[in-house]
Amino acid sequence: GAGVSQSPRYKVAKRGQDVALRCDPISGHVSLFWYQQALGQGPEFLTYFQNEAQLDKSGLPSDRFFAERPEGSVSTLKIQRTQQEDSAVYLCASSPAGRVAQYFGPGTRLTVL
Amino acid sequence: GENVEQHPSTLSVQEGDSAVIKCTYSDSASNYFPWYKQELGKGPQLIIDIRSNVGEKKDQRIAVTLNKTAKHFSLHITETQPEDSAVYFCAATSGNNNDMRFGAGTRLTVKP
Numbered sequence: 001g002a003g004v005s006q007s008p009r010y011k012v013a014k015r016g017q018d019v020a021l022r023c024d025p026i027s028g029h030v031s032l033f034w035y036q037q038a039l040g041q042g043p044e045f046l047t048y049f050q051n052e053a054q055l056d057k058s059g060l061p062s063d064r065f066f067a068e069r070p071e072g073s074v075s076t077l078k079i080q081r082t083q084q085e086d087s088a089v090y091l092c093a094s095s096p097a098g099r100v101a102q103y104f105g106p107g108t109r110l111t112v113l
Numbered sequence: 114g115e116n117v118e119q120h121p122s123t124l125s126v127q128e129g130d131s132a133v134i135k136c137t138y139s140d141s142a143s144n145y146f147p148w149y150k151q152e153l154g155k156g157p158q159l160i161i162d163i164r165s166n167v168g169e170k171k172d173q174r175i176a177v178t179l180n181k182t183a184k185h186f187s188l189h190i191t192e193t194q195p196e197d198s199a200v201y202f203c204a205a206t207s208g209n210n211n212d213m214r215f216g217a218g219t220r221l222t223v224k225p
């Protein structure tokens with residue numbers, strides 16, 4: 001079946017621009033996660049949704065980062081007034097109900113110039 | 114919170130040899146330990162996982178062992194092939210959905 005998909009795959013933004021990154025989880029998966037992966041590092045937790053409820057956003061690095069999942073399916077990670085330190089790969093993962101295993105999408109590589 | 118250490122950071126082996134990657138964790142509440150393979154330009158792919166109620170799990174050429182007392186777990190790949198070349202990440206979580214922590218990764222190169 002179809003896995004987690006993310007778009008765009010690559011995004012180049014000028015410093016100060018706003019960006020929106022999209023995640024389509026595996027159909028029926030209840031939990032959705034966003035991670036940030038810096039070059040040469042493991043993924044770091046940003047935020048977590050169960051259905052449409054954002055249950056944890058403690059990993060978001062600043063108030064410029066905002067995530068939503070209004071209908072409990074597709075999610076969008078928005079970064080306002082991008083800075084160079086926001087350059088990274090942003091990964092989305094999903095899990096079915098009652099399961100711990102997380103399944104990742106291909107990621108969006110964001111480059112802020 | 115959980116802290117996961119992974120080593121080595123790079124590993125080069127000859128095709129057909131075995132490869133071992135080791136991780137340690139700090140939180141004794143952690144009870145689920147997945148391993149991911151990440152190829153260039155792709156997202157992490159779950160390749161094997163283990164729960165704390167077992168000490169070893171095997172799937173064809175890959176196996177994972179867990180020592181809860183010592184808080185460490187390892188990935189073993191036998192009969193390595195060039196297509197095994199990738200970055201491998203270990204992770205640990207207590208099963209709460211917001212506390213999975215990843216190691217820094219091991220870049221495995223299998224030389225033909």
